[in-house]
Amino acid sequence: MDTQPLIIRPRAEDVEGQPILRPLPSAKCRSVGPFVFFDHMLETLYPAGKGMNIRQHPHIGLSTLTYLFEGQIQHKDSLGSDQVVNAGDVSWMTAGTAIAHVERTPEPLWEQSFKMHGLQIWLASPKDHEQGPGHYSHHPASTLPVSDNLGVQIRMIAGSGFCLESPVPVLSPTLYAELKMQTATTLLIPTEHEERALYVLSGDVQLNGETVEPHDLVVLPAGEEMSLFAESDSHAVLFGGAPLDGPRRINWNFVASDPAAIDEARRKWAAGDWPTVPGEVERIELPKSRSEPTPL
Secondary structure: OOOOOEEEOOEEEEEOOEEEEEEEOOOOOOOEOOEEEEEEEEEEEEOOOOOOEEEEEEEEOEEEEEEEEEOEEEEEEOOOOEEEEEOOOEEEEEOOOOEEEEEEOOHHHHHOOEEEEEEEEEEEOOHHHOOOOOEEEEEOHHHOOEEEEOOEEEEEEEEEEOOEEOOOOOOOOEEEEEEEEOOOEEEEEOOOOOEEEEEEEEOOEEEOOEEEOOOOEEEOOOOOOEEEEEOOOEEEEEEEEOOOOOOOEEEOOEEEOOHHHHHHHHHHHHHOOOOOOOOOOOEOOOOOOOOOOOOO
């Protein structure tokens, strides 16, 4: 067994004017627990009259989770959901067989300058949840459990760990925690989840005595407790869970264990045979090539 952490440097992308870093998936690592896609929306100052507008697009076989540190996003989907998501809230959408959604800056924010900063991730659904109806739920920041001891704050965004359990309805054993550590504090990362990874948002940290740079994603060795030390005030997320129940394919915005399901989803979206978001006309058309996913 390889006992050395795997370090992944993210690639820079731009989505509708929003700069992002995307460490997952990578050639070195396709998934960590159920997590198959990880976007860090970098802190961005939007002037008045500017904002983010991700037009109507489809998903299958996954759950999306949006979590903001700053700013707001309006989520609308083909189930009829229409929700403003504030910083600290969780926006959770499970695609099932077919869903479409829109993510954009709420109208009031377009009238002023504002900052956007957050994370958007995809979790592959277990095989027995890939088909069936979609689902959306919104979880205000006040509903997420928090532990705050000796200068280390842990907020459980989704799943469970550190004796905390989030109300987000995950579909498999999951760990997704926000970590805020004051200078000279230490956190022992337990082995309660088989697959784990650490993403450093900011600050100077060491993992088992080795420096981890900001924006590094570190996949932790299975079965090994790790010690995280903050040399300065630091901000990170820890995520993972049980391994996937088989390999997954990602094509554009579709995730599936069966390639035929992706081919069918591509055909249906291209043909307009798909649930639509009420009140929305514009949509992102199917790329001619089998391209990178559209986040959000």
